[in-house]
Amino acid sequence: MLMNMKELLSVAQENKFAVPAFNIGSGQILKAVIESANEKQSPVILALHPDELSFLEDSFVASCIEEANKSNVPMVIHLDHGSTFEQVLRAIRVGFTSVMIDASHLSFEENIEICKKVVEISHPLNVSVEGELGTIGNAGNSAEGGADEIIYTDPAKAKEFVERTGIDTLAVAIGTKHGIYPSDMKPELKLDLLEEIRKEVAAPLVLHGGSSNPDDEIAKSVTLGISKINISSDIKAAFYKKAREIFDRDKNIFEPNAIYPECIEATKEVIEFKMNLFNSIDKAKLYCK
Numbered sequence: 001m002l003m004n005m006k007e008l009l010s011v012a013q014e015n016k017f018a019v020p021a022f023n024i025g026s027g028q029i030l031k032a033v034i035e036s037a038n039e040k041q042s043p044v045i046l047a048l049h050p051d052e053l054s055f056l057e058d059s060f061v062a063s064c065i066e067e068a069n070k071s072n073v074p075m076v077i078h079l080d081h082g083s084t085f086e087q088v089l090r091a092i093r094v095g096f097t098s099v100m101i102d103a104s105h106l107s108f109e110e111n112i113e114i115c116k117k118v119v120e121i122s123h124p125l126n127v128s129v130e131g132e133l134g135t136i137g138n139a140g141n142s143a144e145g146g147a148d149e150i151i152y153t154d155p156a157k158a159k160e161f162v163e164r165t166g167i168d169t170l171a172v173a174i175g176t177k178h179g180i181y182p183s184d185m186k187p188e189l190k191l192d193l194l195e196e197i198r199k200e201v202a203a204p205l206v207l208h209g210g211s212s213n214p215d216d217e218i219a220k221s222v223t224l225g226i227s228k229i230n231i232s233s234d235i236k237a238a239f240y241k242k243a244r245e246i247f248d249r250d251k252n253i254f255e256p257n258a259i260y261p262e263c264i265e266a267t268k269e270v271i272e273f274k275m276n277l278f279n280s281i282d283k284a285k286l287y288c289k
Contacts, residue, residue, distance in 0.1 A: 001075060001287065002068040005098035005128035005228075006168040008043060008076050009204035011286050012227045017279035018207075021045035021078060022271065023232035025052045027063065028260045029239060032267040034067045041284040042275040043074040045098070047230065050079070050087045058094040065095050073284045078130075080230065088118050092127055100130040100171070108133075108157065115165035123166070133161050134173025136208045150175060152193060159200040169204045169228065172197055174221075176209030189217045191224060198225035206230070219277055229278055235270050242266035 024030040068075035078098040079091035134153035204227035
């Protein structure tokens, strides 16, 4: 069941759960996400970063569209951290139903202007738009980048930003970082700031950098109004950790159907843990009224 982000998150926001956005960097990871979504009846967002799309190419998106259309589970195909207008246009052309334009590194007014431009071209095509205000950090091991210094989202500015741009969802900066946190780095979310932002902004709120954060903080963020949480590093780490174990066990293994099934199962364990944490399991039925 393919839909756009506005349709997907309006239900999540009303029913106080968050939809996981999993970065699907390969066909095998896509398979893991789709299987878990169907088995757990959890809505999902199939997210692709521009670097992932460049590697997988446009034909991969056709597979995502087919999987979404033949499922009874709500799914969105989302461009994660699009940084240019050209990247957004490419995503729309090949069938994404949601795009993010990340101009958070620009000035407040420049960020507004590029978001408005993306909204103007996307909304008539029934494509949702996500913007970001403030900056997400970088744990040092993520391809999705991030800022060296976190700039927290200002609640009053967030309200103005959403109203002036017309975006459908807002990614907020409350202390997360992209990637897997090193042992000497302690993640901590400013949940009091999230509460202030939620009071000011009516649009669904998004949490980037959701991997490696304390489970209790993530669960609490959902109760405080986060409707979408991005997960990339955690599922990729699980997939390739299992792959390394398989190669260590058997140096001569080379058939994909002998290697990948265990990797997919290891990835599904993490996916389904996140679904449970975000309270999204068995929520597909809410979209069938």
